[in-house]
Amino acid sequence: MVKKTKADALKTRQHLIETAITQFALRGVGNTTLNDIADAANVTRGAIYWHFENKNQLFNELWLQQPALRDLIQDRLTSYPGDNPLQDLREKLVAGLQYIAENPRQQALLQILYHKCEFHNGMTSEQEIREKIGFSHQTMRELLQQCMAKNLISISLDLDVILIILHGSFSGIVKNWLMNPASYDLYNQAPVLVDNVLRMLSPEGCVMQLMQSDNCVEEA
Structure with a gap:
């Protein structure tokens, strides 16, 4: 033997x-x-x-042993951190959705989290899993604060409320897509989904112009 x-x-x-x-x-x-x-x-x-x-x-x-989503998408990012935090946030969100859309293992993990698990004592908590496998709460807060400092989004926004809305929006997008992946093309529609969610942060419409210009605030 x-x-x-x-x-x-x-x-x-x-x-x-x-x-x-x-x-x-x-x-x-x-x-x-x-x-x-x-x-x-x-x-x-x-x-x-x-x-x-x-x-x-x-x-x-x-x-x-599961790496955080922010680490899994790192090599997909092209924008220079700090140059335009709004563009940085957009790119991270698009990259995250597209990674999920094309990675069966990540889809299986999210399927477990959203649809196939009842949590109880002795198990890693749902909150811990969400922090690891979803969009980083702390990273999103820091980027939004940088956006405010550069007047890229409204400075009157309540960040706590906005973070709840953003997390709810993207969790809902992924959760609903996993129920019926054939309902829409998550990978190709990721940019427009992200743009429409982020649009509420900028009454001037800067988010929709990110792909064309990084200077929308100056031009507004």
């Missing part, structure tokens, strides 16, 4: 995590057992219990 190496064990563990993501997204977390995951991964039941004591531990581990 060939003795398994540490690398083999880590590979099996990751395979179980990836299989769990697929099964949770398909069946729902509550309806999926460790045996279901072992069967789908084509490993023995003993193998899964060797790596994970229970389903909560497996559930928590998959979120613990």
Whole structure:
């Protein structure tokens, strides 16, 4: 019998995590057992219990190792941070939606979060998961503050209220799209979706002109 190496064990563990993501997204977390995951991964039941004591531990581990959305989209960003914070915010939001639209694994994770999980004690909290897998609350606040400082958006806006609206808007876009991905083309419509959400921040319509000019405030 060939003795398994540490690398083999880590590979099996990751395979179980990836299989769990697929099964949770398909069946729902509550309806999926460790045996279901072992069967789908084509490993023995003993193998899964060797790596994970229970389903909560497996559930928590998959979120613990998941990179934040802001890190996953970093190489898609082209604007120079600080040059135009409104353009920076727009680009991050578009890149985030497009990453979700073309990445099945990210879609499965969001499917679990929005449609396939009932949270209880012992599980990573819904709030923690949202902070990691969604648009960064702190980053959005900082960019909006920079926009105000540069008069790119109305300085009379209540940032706490605006952040609630922005998060609700983009969570709703993704959540509804996941229910029926064929209903619209999220990837190609991401720019116009973002522009229309951000338009409420700028009565002068600067957001709609971002692709044409970065100097709309000066021209207004």
